[in-house]
Amino acid sequence: MLIGDYKATYAADEAIFRSWPVRYGFAAMVAGLVLLPFAANSFIVFLATQVAIYTVAITGLNILTGYTGLISLGHGALVGVGAYATAILANWLGVPFWVVIPMAVAVTAGVGLMFGLPSLRIRGLYLTIATLAASFIIVFVIEHWGSVTNGDSGITLAPASVFGIDLVSDPQKYALIVPIAVLAVLFAQNLFRTRIGRAFIAIRDSDYSAEIIGVGLTRYKLLAFGLGSAYAGLAGSLWAYNFLALLPTQFELQLSIIFLAALVVGGSARTLGPVFGAVFVILIPEMLKWVFGFLTPFNPTIVEYTAPANTIAYGLLIIVFMIFEPMGLAAIWTRIWRYINLWPFSP
Amino acid sequence: MKVDRRTVLKGTAAVAATSIMGxxxxxxxxxxxxxxxxxxxxxxxxxxxxxxxxxxxxxxxxxxxxxxxxxxxxxxxxxxxxxxxxxxxxxxxxxxxxxxxxxxxxxxxxxxxxxxxxxxxxxxxxxxxxxxxxxxxxxxxxxxxxxxxxxTYQAMFDILLKHVKDNGGSTVAFVYSDTEFGRDPIEHGRKAAAALGLKVVHEEITKAAGAEVQTHVAQLRRANPDFVIMHGYVTGVWPEIIGTARAFKMETKFLGTFWGMEKVIADAVTAKAGPILDGYAGVLPYRYFYEAKDSPSYSKFxxxxxxxxxxxxxxxxxxxxxxxxxxxxxxxxxxxxxxxxxxxxxxxxxxxxxxxxxxxxxxxxxxxxxTVVNHSVPQGRVYSYSAETKLFLPVSDWIVT
Missing domain, CATH: 3.40.50.2300 (Response regulator)
Structure with missing residues (x-):
């Protein structure tokens, strides 16, 4: 039973940071993010930037799948749309990143809406298959529309520039990408305190019931696809400015599956779920490499088992979470903070 | 002899200086x-x-x-x-x-x-x-x-097309995977073939793995080229294409590029499907390791x-x-x-x-x-597989493009 959740005002009920540990925890996290580039080497900063990009992408998937119940296997390809739209628009128009990023987001939202149209007629497994088809179609178009996307050869773009300074080093790119990611997560948190967010949740819980109580399914399902795709477009845009070179193969089905797995482990329908999911998929391989690297002096051939161990660890963790903590890492995190908040009266 | 701190430091410096001289x-x-x-x-x-x-x-x-x-x-x-x-x-x-x-x-x-x-x-x-x-x-x-x-893959195609020309071929077909790897040399190959007076009579694009081989070979059979150059595969597809072509009694000679030239794969295919790869040839930039007698580096290794x-x-x-x-x-x-x-x-x-x-x-x-040209080493030799000896043996001189 949930205890210690007493609210005396509507404002308290709607607050983003509902308790002091959450408030201070968020402040500590922001401080940590600010200090990280000064304390860590460029590889750690690179990984943190990747976590931020994945967080934005998975947040988009969370809106679509976690909150609205529309499972998508095309999310990785939509990130590709955002990335390619960024590179193409930047190369064609030569406009700065702060103009390109919203344009790429709009393009991706439009593409996402188009592929979301089947959701008006089908759902569940059939919709999943439709989004799977979208994934293949998008990657095929990127690969074969060579005159625009440069096809298999990939595409490059100039780095984002702020006051004439090109953002090429890892700390510079981190400084651009991480604040945008934090704002994107906060926007998502706010979204579910609004009419739109609650409509999404109503559709997920029962679309028939939602329609009966006045939620327009056409509008809100398409809106969910549009918003989820916009997040994918934003992630793609940040991806483009982080890597500065893109290949179609980066956005194949595997990326969508990674996003979905991250959402399951991180915790769907929770704001922090995508953050934990992104940390999980980016850091687990590195942690395993570190462990095996530590063991190498004792057994030089153990490095051969790093990769299988990686796959096994992914699989096992997903199974463990599905069985023991279907709400994901975010739920464990919430319980820890609740315990701290109620201490010394914690259950 | 008295050994104090100063002596040790001088000695260490002398050893260090000696070791780095030269x-x-x-x-x-x-x-x-x-x-x-x-x-x-x-x-x-x-x-x-x-x-x-x-x-x-x-x-x-x-x-x-x-x-x-x-x-x-x-x-x-x-x-x-x-x-x-x-x-x-x-x-x-x-x-x-x-x-x-x-x-x-x-x-x-x-x-x-x-x-x-x-x-x-x-x-x-x-x-x-x-x-x-x-x-x-x-x-x-x-x-x-x-x-x-x-x-480069383009240079490999140049070597293979020269081999086709030198061996009396007049028509050639390209079979390649629908990947960046597969498509890399194709446009260049068309031009190079035309420059040599060879006619590209057919192009067949396949999946990189799990291709509908019979359909592809049926198309090749209709085109009936003297030579087929396959590119964009590593372990799969190309052996199945050759096997199916042999089953269709095609006389066409099959050629491949570096990643389709591994003896271990050819041996495994031969053990499983019989001598279907006999006569299959392709370009390799390096000697095979069993040619160590011609290679001091290989002999040392x-x-x-x-x-x-x-x-x-x-x-x-x-x-x-x-x-x-x-x-x-x-x-x-x-x-x-x-x-x-x-x-x-x-x-x-x-x-x-x-x-x-x-x-x-x-x-x-x-x-x-x-000689490094444009950050690449454009040379290679055509080898042909013998199902009997289970070796790829040279069938051309070393060709520098």
Whole structure:
């Protein structure tokens, strides 16, 4: 039973940071993010930037799948749309990143809406298959529309520039990408305190019931696809400015599956779920490499088992979470903070 | 003799000074070992090739260090798995370049990585080789720090088309996978065929794996070319195409490029499906390892392996290993040339030294003296497989394009 959740005002009920540990925890996290580039080497900063990009992408998937119940296997390809739209628009128009990023987001939202149209007629497994088809179609178009996307050869773009300074080093790119990611997560948190967010949740819980109580399914399902795709477009845009070179193969089905797995482990329908999911998929391989690297002096051939161990660890963790903590890492995190908040009266 | 602190310090200084005498001054200021880093596909679709090649590469490093290292300094090899995912390789690269001891050479494991890393190399330059033969990379203007340890796929097509012409062929078909790898040399191949007076009568695009082979072969049968050049495959599709064509009684001769030329795969196909690959030919930039009598480098590696593994060493090193070994030989050559010129060992000087390699005796890896052109080594020889001897045997001279 949930205890210690007493609210005396509507404002308290709607607050983003509902308790002091959450408030201070968020402040500590922001401080940590600010200090990280000064304390860590460029590889750690690179990984943190990747976590931020994945967080934005998975947040988009969370809106679509976690909150609205529309499972998508095309999310990785939509990130590709955002990335390619960024590179193409930047190369064609030569406009700065702060103009390109919203344009790429709009393009991706439009593409996402188009592929979301089947959701008006089908759902569940059939919709999943439709989004799977979208994934293949998008990657095929990127690969074969060579005159625009440069096809298999990939595409490059100039780095984002702020006051004439090109953002090429890892700390510079981190400084651009991480604040945008934090704002994107906060926007998502706010979204579910609004009419739109609650409509999404109503559709997920029962679309028939939602329609009966006045939620327009056409509008809100398409809106969910549009918003989820916009997040994918934003992630793609940040991806483009982080890597500065893109290949179609980066956005194949595997990326969508990674996003979905991250959402399951991180915790769907929770704001922090995508953050934990992104940390999980980016850091687990590195942690395993570190462990095996530590063991190498004792057994030089153990490095051969790093990769299988990686796959096994992914699989096992997903199974463990599905069985023991279907709400994901975010739920464990919430319980820890609740315990701290109620201490010394914690259950 | 009284040994005090001052004596010890003087003695230590004298030993240090003596040990570094004879080394060019600029090198004395640099690291005491050469750090080589790289990514390998230890998992994923090319895990078999990646794990085998890494083991051989580690032996190559051990052998090199046993022989005194490079310019008197040992090599340390740092390798990580990429799963053949370019983004993973890029992360590995970032990790290597952010380490305290930065590598002076990085070995990539895919064309995708070589393209993704290009912008990074502008910021953190390092000599960069790899397993890719992608034609785009043989361009010092766009890829100033990258090189190819052999001919590009386009150069391989040139060699094969010359072979077709020399063997009386007049029509040719291209069969290639619907991938960047597969499409790389096709447009160039059309032009090269036309220049040689050969007619490209058909092109068949297939999946890289799990292709509908019978449908593709039916199309080839209708076109009935003298030769078919297959490209863009490693272990699959190409043997099935040849097997199906043989079942259809096609007389067409089949040719392949580097990744379709591994004896281990050809032997496995022969053991499973019979002598369908008999007469299959293709281009290889390096000698096969069983030609060690013509290669002092191979003989030395053979002796090293035999001493280390005894009877466990089967006496054969796969072509997948020869390629990265030759890539590292080129890097070694560039380091030695830079050190001997008393220049700082950095990416700019190393790639300049590598680009200046001319008429170098590679110790038998290649049949002709090695001259680097546009950061690639455009030479190769056509070998044909014999199902009876289970060997690829040369059917052409070494061809420099």
């Amino acid at each position: 080394m060019p001054a600029i090198v004395q200021a640099q690291s005491k070992k050469w750090v080589f880093a790289g990514s390998s596909p230890l998992t994923g679709p090319f895990a078999q090739a990646g794990t085998t090649a890494l083991k051989d590469l580690l032996d190559w490093v051990e052998m090199t260090n046993d022989s005194g290292g490079i310019a008197g300094r040992p090599v340390e090899l740092i390798h990580e798995d990429s799963g053949y995912v370019p983004t993973n390789s890029l992360a590995n690269f970032k990790k290597a370049m952010s380490a305290d001891e930065k590598p002076i050479f990085y070995s990539g494991d895919s064309t995708g990585f070589m393209k993704l890393v290009a912008p990074e190399l502008n910021r953190t330059p390092v000599l960069c080789g790899g397993t890719s033969f992608a034609s785009d990379l043989a361009n010092p203007a766009t890829n100033p720090f990258q090189y190819i340890a052999g001919p 053979f002796a090293f392996k035999k001493q280390k593994y005894g009877d466990k060493f089967p006496g054969y090193v796969v072509t997948w290993s020869l390629q990265p070994m030759f890539s590292h030989e080129l890097a070694k050559n560039a380091i030695e040339a830079t050190v001997n010129a008393d220049k700082e060992v950095n990416a700019k000087n190393l790639i300049a030294a590598l680009g200046a390699i001319k008429n170098w005796d590679s110790g038998g890896y290649m049949g002709q003296p090695v």
